[in-house]
Amino acid sequence: MPQSREIRLAARPTGEPVLSDFRLAVAELPDAPGAGQILVRNTWMSVDPYMRGRMDDVPSYIPPFELGAPLEGGAIGEVVASGAPEVPVGATVSHFAGWREYAVLDAAAVTVVDTGIAPASAYLGPLGTTGLTAYAALTRTAPVEKGDVVFVSAAAGAVGSVAGQVARALGASRVIGSAGGPEKTKKLLDTFGYDAAIDYRQGGLAEQLAEAAPDGIDVYLDNVGGDHLQAAIGALRPQARVAMVGAISTYNATTPAPGPDNLFHAAKQEATLRGMLVTSHLDLFPEWIGEAVRLRGEGLLRTEETVVDGIEQAPEAFLGVLRGANTGKMLVRLDGEAK
Secondary structure (H helix, E strand, C coil), rough: CCCEEEEEEEECCCCCCCHEEEEEEEEECCCCCCCCCEEEEEEEEECCCHHHHCCCCCCCCCCCCCCCCCCCECCEEEEEEEEECCCCCEEEEEECCCCCCEEEHHHCCCCCCCCCCHHHHHCCCCCHHHHHHHHHHHHHCCCCCCEEEECCCCCCCCHHHEECCCCCCCCEEEEEEEEHHHHHHHHHHHHCCCCCCEHHHHHHHHHHHHHHHCCCEEEEEHHHHHHHHHHHHHEEEEEEEEEEEECCCHHCCCCCCCCCCHHHHHHHHCCCEEEEEEHHHHHHHHHHHHHHHHHHHHHCCCCCCCEEHHHHHHHHHHHHHHHHCCEEEEEEECCCCCC
């Protein structure tokens, strides 16, 4: 019986995860998929900040990972055996059974993707849920209007690097991003089309934002929470909109993180702070993919990937995302063969 390597959750972390919380294991594969099923050889998998929450055994919008079981997440792969005529051998598919080299899946659980319009890996980044997150946040949750000043935190990450360019395409007059370190802030300006870049590691976040947006901001896409949310609230203009997409600054906290102490400023400005889950906006996928392909073709959507090779390196890649080691989308390239 063929075998495949996978990463399993060995322990639930306290605070920041460590490599011993993960275990590389070998799983047996069936000789052939059953009726209505396919066998996929994964070629790319995604690691994302939200996965940290699933490592805790607490109620959330998505079930926690099971101890001793393989983790899961977005992946792209090639169909190598099929019991489903509608998904033939050789098709490239996206699915949610990542963190493993091979997956047996029901045909209904995969989406065939068109690698003629974009590379396969793009369907985990700009053409995947990270790109959709940026688009839905800025068209539905905190819609950008022509002439708006927009602020994006974690702007060099998978969502943020797309969000600034989406804001520009929607008519923003000025787009400001925050990132950690001079290399990333330069990337915001030179590659991702931001007008101003804030290096949060330099401190004085509110002061830097005030300098970049002296008249305040109309839209804030929050990937960080904490001090970024506090600074953004302090800069809100009347009828401003905030999309609360992530709070990576709090994910490893062992005690409740303090909230912003200036929320009444949002009330005075009649601002809207609204949470967002990308799973509530999957109906936008066809619209976003069409828009993303157009923007890419016109040179108005530039993206980057940070790539780590091998299933055994997936835990390190995940820890890197939590520490801000990536520019653009963090991906793990898988090229293992069943043994």
